[in-house]
Amino acid sequence: xxxxxxxxxxxxxxxxxxxxxxxxxxxxxxxxxxxxxxxxxxxxxxxxxxxxxxxxxxxxxxxxxxxxxxxxxxxxxxxxxxxxxxxxxxxxxxxxxxxxxxxxxxxxxxxxxxxxxxxxxxxxxxxxxxxxxxxxxxxxxxxxxxxxxxxxxxxxxxxxxxxxxxxxxxxxxxxxxxxxxxxxxxxxxxxxxxxxxxxxxxxxxxxxxxxxxxxxxxxxxxxxxxxxxxxxxxxxxxxxxxxxxxxxxxxxxxxxxxxxxxx
Amino acid sequence: xxxxxxxxxxxxxxxxxxxxxxxxxxxxxxxxxxxxxxxxxxxxxxxxxxxxxxxxxxxxxxxxxxxxxxxxxxxxxxxxxxxxxxxxxxxxxxxxxxxxxxxxxxxxxxxxxxxxxxxxxxxxxxxxxxxxxxxxxxxxxxxxxxxxxxxxxxxxxxxxxxxxxxxxxxxxxxxxxxxxxxxxxxxxxxxxxxxxxxxxxxxxxxxxxxxxxxxxxxxxxxxxxxxxxxxxxxxxxxxxxxxxxxxxxxxxxxxxxxxxxxxxxxxxxxxxxxxxxxxxxxxxxxxxxxxxxxxxxxxxxxxxxx
Amino acid sequence: xxxxxxxxxxxxxxxxxxxxxxxxxxxxxxxxxxxxxxxxxxxxxxxxxxxxxxxxxxxxxxxxxxxxxxxxxxxxxxxxxxxxxxxxxxxxxxxxxxxxxxxxxxxxxxxxxxxxxxxxxxxxxxxxxxxxxxxxxxxxxxxxxxxxxxxxxxxxxxxxxxxxxxxxxxxxxxxxxxxxxxxxxxxxxxxxxxxxxxxxxxxxxxxxxxxxxxxxxxxxxxxxxxxxxxxxxxxxxxxxxxxxxxxxxxxxxxxxxxxxxxxxxxxxxxxxxxxxxxxxxxxxxxxxxxxxxxxxxxxxxxxxxxxxxxxxxxxxxxxxxxxxxxxxxxxxxxxxx
Ligand SMILES: Nc1ncnc2c1ncn2[C@@H]1O[C@H](COP(=O)(O)OP(=O)(O)OP(=O)(O)O)[C@@H](O)[C@H]1O
Ligand SMILES: [Mg+2]
Numbered sequence: 001x002x003x004x005x006x007x008x009x010x011x012x013x014x015x016x017x018x019x020x021x022x023x024x025x026x027x028x029x030x031x032x033x034x035x036x037x038x039x040x041x042x043x044x045x046x047x048x049x050x051x052x053x054x055x056x057x058x059x060x061x062x063x064x065x066x067x068x069x070x071x072x073x074x075x076x077x078x079x080x081x082x083x084x085x086x087x088x089x090x091x092x093x094x095x096x097x098x099x100x101x102x103x104x105x106x107x108x109x110x111x112x113x114x115x116x117x118x119x120x121x122x123x124x125x126x127x128x129x130x131x132x133x134x135x136x137x138x139x140x141x142x143x144x145x146x147x148x149x150x151x152x153x154x155x156x157x158x159x160x161x162x163x164x165x166x167x168x169x170x171x172x173x174x175x176x177x178x179x180x181x182x183x184x185x186x187x188x189x190x191x192x193x194x195x196x197x198x199x200x201x202x203x204x205x206x207x208x209x210x211x212x213x214x215x216x217x218x219x220x221x222x223x224x225x226x227x228x229x230x231x232x233x234x235x236x237x238x239x240x241x242x243x244x245x246x247x248x249x250x251x252x253x254x255x256x257x258x259x260x261x262x263x
Numbered sequence: 264x265x266x267x268x269x270x271x272x273x274x275x276x277x278x279x280x281x282x283x284x285x286x287x288x289x290x291x292x293x294x295x296x297x298x299x300x301x302x303x304x305x306x307x308x309x310x311x312x313x314x315x316x317x318x319x320x321x322x323x324x325x326x327x328x329x330x331x332x333x334x335x336x337x338x339x340x341x342x343x344x345x346x347x348x349x350x351x352x353x354x355x356x357x358x359x360x361x362x363x364x365x366x367x368x369x370x371x372x373x374x375x376x377x378x379x380x381x382x383x384x385x386x387x388x389x390x391x392x393x394x395x396x397x398x399x400x401x402x403x404x405x406x407x408x409x410x411x412x413x414x415x416x417x418x419x420x421x422x423x424x425x426x427x428x429x430x431x432x433x434x435x436x437x438x439x440x441x442x443x444x445x446x447x448x449x450x451x452x453x454x455x456x457x458x459x460x461x462x463x464x465x466x467x468x469x470x471x472x473x474x475x476x477x478x479x480x481x482x483x484x485x486x487x488x489x490x491x492x493x494x495x496x497x498x499x500x501x502x503x504x505x506x507x508x509x510x511x512x513x514x515x516x517x518x519x520x521x522x523x524x525x526x527x528x529x530x531x532x533x534x535x536x537x538x539x540x541x542x543x544x545x546x547x548x549x550x551x552x553x554x555x556x557x558x559x560x561x562x563x564x565x566x567x568x569x
Numbered sequence: 570x571x572x573x574x575x576x577x578x579x580x581x582x583x584x585x586x587x588x589x590x591x592x593x594x595x596x597x598x599x600x601x602x603x604x605x606x607x608x609x610x611x612x613x614x615x616x617x618x619x620x621x622x623x624x625x626x627x628x629x630x631x632x633x634x635x636x637x638x639x640x641x642x643x644x645x646x647x648x649x650x651x652x653x654x655x656x657x658x659x660x661x662x663x664x665x666x667x668x669x670x671x672x673x674x675x676x677x678x679x680x681x682x683x684x685x686x687x688x689x690x691x692x693x694x695x696x697x698x699x700x701x702x703x704x705x706x707x708x709x710x711x712x713x714x715x716x717x718x719x720x721x722x723x724x725x726x727x728x729x730x731x732x733x734x735x736x737x738x739x740x741x742x743x744x745x746x747x748x749x750x751x752x753x754x755x756x757x758x759x760x761x762x763x764x765x766x767x768x769x770x771x772x773x774x775x776x777x778x779x780x781x782x783x784x785x786x787x788x789x790x791x792x793x794x795x796x797x798x799x800x801x802x803x804x805x806x807x808x809x810x811x812x813x814x815x816x817x818x819x820x821x822x823x824x825x826x827x828x829x830x831x832x833x834x835x836x837x838x839x840x841x842x843x844x845x846x847x848x849x850x851x852x853x854x855x856x857x858x859x860x861x862x863x864x865x866x867x868x869x870x871x872x873x874x875x876x877x878x879x880x881x882x883x884x885x886x887x888x889x890x891x892x893x894x895x896x897x898x899x900x901x902x903x904x905x906x
Contacts, residue, residue: 067785091791103789105782116779119772120791126800127772135772178790300701302834350885356701357647361841362884364834369877376871489712489830492705500701539722546716550709554694557706561697 016079018043018212019064019095019182024073026056026063026236033059034070035236041182046204046213048223048244051233057216058100060233061186064214065097066090077182091120096180098171100187100216106160110151110170113159114142117177142177149173149203165196172203182212189219201226224248232256267401272522273515278407280514281414285469286487287494287506288421289462295501295567296437297455300356302363303343304466305488306370311336311467312479313374316383325388325475332471333464340463344456352455367485375481382478410472417465418507425503434458439501439567490517493553499563509564513549520548597892598762598849605755609748621747622819623863627856628754629815632761634839634851636808639765640801641837642846643774645781647704650691650711651836654806656718656828657684658813663730663823664721673736673744677814684810685803687714692802696795711833718825729824736818744818754815758852761808765848768804777801838880844892853891 017040026034033056041047051057062068064075066087075083082090105113115138119125122137132138146152149169154162159170168188175183188204189197201222207213208226217223223230224244231241232253240250247253290304314335319328347366351359387406394402425431433454437444445451470484477483494513498505525541532540556564605628612620633655640646661680670676691710695703724730735744743749768774780787780794787794817823826832835858843854861879865872887894 065789067789086793087788088791088793091789097789099789103783103786105779105786107782108779112775116775117790119775125772125776125792125797128768128774129771130767131770132772132775133770174786174790294701298701300704347881347885354884356704357641357837357841357845358884358888360647360649360704360834361837362881364838365877365880365884367877368831368873368880372871372873372877376874485830486712489708493709496702496705496709542722543717543720546720547713550713550716553706553709554691557698557702558694561699561702563702 016043017041017076018045018078019214020074020076020079021064022074022076024060024063024075025071026059026068027071033236034063037073037233037236037238039231039238039241041212041214043181043212044209045228046208046215046226048215048217048227048230049233050217050220050223050230055233056236057233058186059236061097061184061214061216065095065184091178091180094179094181095184096175096178096182097184098168098175098186098188100190102164102167102171104159104167104170104174106158108159109156110146110159110162110166110173111139111142111155113170114145114173114177115139117174118142121178145173145176148176148206150199163196165192165199168192168196168200169203172200172207176207176211180211182214183207184214186216187218188215189217189222197222265400267398268522270397270401271403272519274403274407274411276515276518277511278411278414278514279518280511281411281418282469282473283487283490283494283514284414284418284507284510285472286466286491287498287510288503289459289465290491291495291498291501291503291506292434292458293455293462294495296434296451296458297352298356299348299352300359300363301348302360302488303366303370304462305484305491306367307336307340307463307466307484308470308487309374309479309481309484310339310370311470312474312477312483313378313383313470314339314467315471315474316385316479317378319385319474325385328385329471333468336467336471337460337464340467341456341460343463344459348459349452352452371481371485380481382480383474384478385474387475404476406475410476413472417468421503422507430454430457490549493549495563497553497556497563499565499567501567502563502565505563505565505567513552516552517545517549521545524548595849598852601849601852602755602759602762605758609751618747621751623859625747625751625754625819626816627859628751628758628852629812629819630836630839630859631852631855632754632758632815633809633812633836634843634855635758635761635765635848636805636812637836638840638846638848638851639768639808640798640805641840642848642850643769643781644777644798644801646696646798646802647837648695648707648802648805649704649830649833649837650707650709650714651805651809652828652830652832653687653711653714654684654809655813655816655832656714656823656825657687658810658815659817659823659827660718660721660724660813661810662736662814662817663732664724666732666736667724667730671734671737672740673738673814676736677811680810680814681807684806684813688803688806689799692799692806696798696802708830708833711828711830715825715828715830718828725824727825729822729826732817732821732823735821736814750818754819757811757815761811762848762852765808768801769848773797773800842883842890844890847892850890850892857891 019041021037021039024034024037037060049057049060059068063070066085070083074081077090077093077095082093105116108116112133118138118141143152143155146155149172151166151169151173154166159167162170172188188200192200197219204226215223215227227244229242230244230247232239232247234256239256240247240253286304286308290301293299293301311332314332315328318331319325322328322331343366347362351362391406391409394404395408397403425434433444433449437451437454490513494506494509497512498509524545525538528537528541605624608624609621633651637648637651640648658680661683662676665676665679691707695706695710698706719727734742735750738744744753769778776787776792776794776797780792780798784794813827816827839854839858840851841854842857843852844850861876862872865875889896
């Protein structure tokens, strides 16, 4: 299993969470998708959220990132209430995300995709002159990040032509380029083959500790190998939250969810 | 400024609104169900008017003319659908705009070749000619009243069709979520053909009905088409109810604005300035109305898709 | 040609059309501009006045089409009311001239300001909407401008107004000279081409292009596309307003017809006909459109019977426009690099 020390208790007790959800709710019509969710994410922890299909995991990420609104409740980033902010503003405050369904700019090269995120952070985007593709201030950091995720060799290819696994990696690179403190990752392993997923897992291990990471993932091996803490979401409700071991042995979890996974 | 003038203009506005509704109804459904932007819907209206003019002249009777014009307009619409439109559904809006723009250019010219460039006129049918006294000093042409009446009747029928029949349910569902409907095993392209043909016929009907009171001429559908867009946008794309309310709103605002705008402005300006500003502002009123609606509700008054 | 997208050191992008050429040297526009610069000399051999006037008109519409391509081709903003800016530019000239202000030194800034302001106001509302709504609302704003022009009874109303002469240039009547006017229009065309080319390759342009392909992604990296789109809409409107100033001078006449919605449609046609999102495609498209109109209408007064179906066929079978066909031909003949 993971080589990280079990610091889950420390994370749980962290005085000032990097990200906190307070009584978050959301309904689509009569369907309650997020039901009184309260969670705290300590600085530097990798916190996995698992749950069956349709549990509301993606919706929760949408709410945190600002892509979807919340009916009630609060989202605090470093203690600051960001509940009403639009997505772009949250990103500028240090909250980045990836999408379950890959979202990149297919006509841009990999390098341009990442440099775009660097540009968003550095500003001056109303500059009308100067060839942006030659700006080393944007390209150098972008290349460094592409190197981290192992895509440097494919940097000049239009992103639309990358393999599925490479696109997932690129999406991580884009998120990293915004220099977030909190990373929300929605199933970064979805649809990747065994080799690709090993690469992404290795990457996540590398990133662990650098950012506060909220990880949604169906791949249980990956989750239990990587996570400091795990929360279980079922029908929009958090039914358990704790160390991987504690969650694995929680009877409610076994009944509601893990039973069918045969863990 | 009298009450009767106000009433006459209100009736005119209603009648104009109903005309707009006929055209908007088909267009909004086609937009809603297929996400297809059809600029050529206005020429359907023109074709309807020409067909009515032709058949009325041939048969010597407006009602026979109407009876023949309606199925012809339907056939013509289906022909266009078969030849061109169905190849455009999967394309983006830009392609659709461009191709249907080409159709407008062609048909506006084609009617000139077939029926001549000079406007045609259609006599008002005997039974519906003349005026009635609605109240003291208020005369109103019977034909226009009939138009309003038939319009309201058709709106009602349409409402029942869309609300209570199976096909209406599919249309509504298609407007909300087309992929879902086709996933349920409904042949969405057949559904669309029905919707499309129906819309073409309604537009043709509108053209046929106004033939006796407006001149039938090339390009008569163009400006109306844009007003129809305004109606659809205000009402919310895909919403029949929205189209109906917005059509009446636009018809009334446009008609009353032209007449009463200058009068109202006189309250705050001197008369000559008021009449000048009024004349400048009146044709812009509905666009200002639309801008205001969209500013507060970017998806129209009755948004269908969420 | 090897279609394999293997990583290579030179990394030639497989789809040049999707990569607005920044570093790539483009020969086509250079050839185009050289040809346009040489044309007046050739024109002296034939009916000079006619040729110059026709090509000047082509270049003016090319300018308008470039302005549209900037937002349509790079931002996917299908503005169906762009002719309004032609009219605003034209009326700025006409109205100022009617009051005795004939100098371009005043007319041009006023035209730019007016078109910019109109773009700012209408754009702020239109850009809140998406897709079909955007098309229809720009169309409607175009009509609004059209009807406003018709209501200007002091300036000819429906009939428009004839200019007593072309604009003065700092008090001088140089524009009356067709050759000079041609050169001026060409210079402005080249200038605006360079300007828009720079814009699409800049930081700003990257935001516009990104928002075209994936607006949600743009927000997820921290951009709010609206402000950038509004800015580019204003820039585009101002360039088109400038084209309007030139058009009024070329025709020595302004009328509401400048703003008719069919005119807006024609501008879109020009952009698509040439090839969307390349800027010089807009020039080629404008030339193709106007020359086709000129030639067809020479044969028959019913040339629209041919032109309408031609458009439909272009959409159905020749996506990518003339540039696309050109690229295909070059691809087939073994890559003309
Ligand atoms: N825009 C929407 N409108 C209506 N219902 C929605 C919408 N988005 C999601 N839902 C519903 O909300 C529930 C939760 O969806 P969500 O995508 O958040 O689940 P998830 O946990 O991410 O599932 P998965 O593991 O399959 O990704 C589902 O029942 C889904 O159908
Ligand atoms: Mg999900």
